[in-house]
Amino acid sequence: MGHDAVIEVEGLTIGWGPVVLMRDLAFDVPRGEVFAILGGSGCGKSTLLRHLIGLEVPMAGRLAVLGRDPAACQGGRPPFGVLFQSGALLGSMTLGENVELPLRAWTALGPTARAAVVRAKLALVGLEGFENHLPAEISGGMKKRAGIARAMALDPSVLFLDEPSAGLDPISAVELDDLILTLSDSLGMTTVLVTHELPSIFKIATSCIMLDKGARGIIARGDPRALRDGSDDPRVRRFFNRQAAAAPVVGGGAG
Amino acid sequence: MSDAAGTQLPDEGGAVIALEGYLAFEGAGALWEDLHARLGLGGEAAPRAATIDLSRVEGADGGVLALLIQLRDLAKRRGAAVDLVAPNDRVRALLDLYAERMGRPALHPPPCKQGILEQVGSFALRVHEELVAVLEFVGRAARASAAGLARPRSVPWPDVARLLERVGADGLPIVVLISFLIGLIIAFQSAVQLKQFGAEMLVANAVGLSITRELGPLMTAIIVAGRSGASYAAELGTMRVSEEVDALRTLGLDPYRHLVVPRLVALVIAMPLLAVLSDLLGVLGGFVVGVGQLGISPVAYIERTRQAIGLWDVGQGLIKSVVFGAAVGMIACERGLSTKGGAEGVGRSTTAAVVTSLFALVVLDAMFTIIFHLYGR
Structure with a gap:
């Protein structure tokens, strides 16, 4: 176990x-990394993420985020922020009210300060x-981006992102990558x-694990560029x- | 490009079957039947070995090649070698594409047919699971409600106000209309019978009692189940499938306190208010018939109604409507939050919420009637 593993x-x-999707997974994420969980469709990446954020309880094994069991964090002030695939903003609330929600629940700030x-936070994400x-x-x-603003409302030290660029046009995807990079660099x-x-992985990830459906486990880990x-x-x-052809196209879109 | 004539089969002695032209998908059915017969795949006997010569095939639709591969594999499984030979490059590329992918086994076994006993068993297991889920929901909702009572500031009151408007104020017109018409109908129907005994005056009793004790609260609850129950289930179901409920949980917010409690509170407040209104409008419906049709004087009708209806009659209705409100709210929220799948799941939850609510309302009403009969007046 790494000394400074988050x-x-x-x-x-x-x-x-x-149904067992993945067996006997073991990895550490050191502080400050941009860590990518890779794998083909349906291999269990998102399920692993749901376990890391405490929405699912593991069949076996141990996991800790910032030294705590994420499932036990439910109902308390969350130690991390999560961006869901669709953004998962509450549709009946404005963007401001969405970002305000965790502030209202977990801080003593008055309305003006909130x-x-x-x-x-909204300005931070443009x-x-x-x-x-x-x-x-x-x-x-x-x-x-609004989802990221809400996830970061309480200044978490860990941010989880589920397929951030899925369903976005190449320009928006690159902009989102830039935002993630900026946030992780400047806020640590x-x-x-x-x-x-892969285009966004090569651009922003500092390390990764690759899951494989057949192997039901991790088949590679390390710097994604080195693995490639x-x-x-x-x-x-x-x-x-398989995805190498897509990389230059999106990279070119960034200008 | 489609050339149905190209699928004709020149007979070359059974061992070699030559196809020619463009094998279009339009002619695939006839080709399948024909080859099936020629290879002897139809009967119980072992199929015949054959070579299918594709050298004169100019091109083919993918579906036709998939069928040829299927025929080859069928024959092979039953012990006969069928070869697809000499395709041109384009056809070979397609054949390879299909052959490689069709060879993969299904990841899940096909759903097997269940016998009656198994069906009963799995139904019982499902009912058990549902009951456990419902009990868990009731427990969590009760805990969240108790927490809300203990710390009223933790209840999102702006949401309650917004929901009250939707459940109560927006539901007024339909409750008013239906209650008035129900009063009218009861007055008409009872007048026909009571007239035979010269007791038209008792129309006021019939309308007043049936509306305040039974029909006012029940009709209101049915309308609310259809309007608000359905909308709660659809709204929470959509939130559930679009990960909004998960998002709330990761923000450390309890979905029960933030989504269920405001909806329950809104229904429990709105339902008795609507029921009182329904009582008034129902009696008004009877009044219109009594005064307009039966010639009873307005003062006499009102006086008769006042004598017939006691405070307890209205109280019974109000007690019922509070419980009806809680029941509709619980059922709709439970169905909504247990939604699985996408749009179809939301539709299923909405239907289930309304149907279960209506069933529960009638059962609860029957129970109340018995209890009030035994222990009340």
Whole structure:
């Protein structure tokens, strides 16, 4: 176990009902990393993430986020922020009210102070002036950015992102990558993201694990660029090569 | 491109079957039947070995090649070698594409047919699971409600106000209309019978008692179950499938306290208010018939109604309507939060919420009637 690991996973077995998806997972996420969980569709990446954020209870094994069992954190002040795939903003509330929700529940700030924090958090993700918009009135990329603003409302030291660039156009995806990079660099946050979008992995991830459905476990770990260039495992090479063609296109979109 | 004539089969002695032209998907059915017969795959006997010559096939739709591969595999499984030979490059590429993928076994076994005993068993298990889930829901909702009572500031009151408007104020017109018409109908129907005994005056009793004790609260609850129960289940179901409920949990907020409690509170407050209104409008419906149709004087009708209805009659209705409100709210929220799947799941939850609510309302009403009969007046 690393001395400064923010997330520690040991002997973790996860699944749905009687179906085991992944067996005996073990990894650490050191502080300050942008850590990617990679793998093909349906291999259990998002399920692993749901375990890391405490929404599911593991079949076996131990996991700790900031030294605590995430499932036991339910109902208390959350030690981490989560961006869901769709943004998961509450549709009946404005963006401002969405970001205000955790502030109202977990801080002693008065209404004026809360409004100031909300404006600052929305400005951080490039949504200044949008506090009175409803989620239905903004685009998919903006919803995700607002989701990040809400996830960061309480200044968590760990941010979890479920497929942040899924369903976005290449420009929005690159903008979101830039935002994640900026936030993790300037705030020193540890970021864990689930994705199969290699362009964004090569751009922002400092380390990764790759899950495989057949192996029911981790088949590779390390710096994604090093894995792409030097892995001997044909499954890893196939995963990276299959998407290699997409990388320059999106990279080019960034200008 | 489609050339149905290309699927004709020149007979080359049974061992070699030559196909030619473009094998279009439109002719696939005839080709399948024909090859099936030629290879002897239809009967019990072992199929015949054959070579299917594709050298004169110019091109083919993917579906036709999938069928050829299927025929080859079928024959192979029954001990006969069928070869697909000499395709041109384009056809070979397609054949390889399909052959590689079709060889993979299904990841899940096909759902097997259950016997009656198994069906009964799995139904019982499902009912058991549902009951446990419902009990868990009731427990959590009760705990969240108790926490809300202990710390009223933790209840999101702005949400309650918004929901009250939707459940109560927006539901007024339909409750008013239906209650008035029900009063009218009861007055008409009872007048026909009571007239035979010269007791038209008792219409006021019939309308007043049946509306305040039974129909006012029950009809209101049925309307609310259809309007608000359905909308609660659909709203919470959509929140559930779009991960909004999960998002609340990761923010450390209890979905029961933030979603269920405000809805329960809104219904428990709105339902008796609507029921009182329903009582008034029902009696008004009877009044219109009594005064307009039966010639009873307005003062006499009102006086008769006042004598017939006691405080306890209205009280019974109000007690019922509070419980009805809680029941509709619990059922709708439970169905909504247990939604699985996508749009279809939301539809199923909404239907289940309304149907279960209506069933529960009638059962509860029957129970109340018995209890009030035994222990009340």
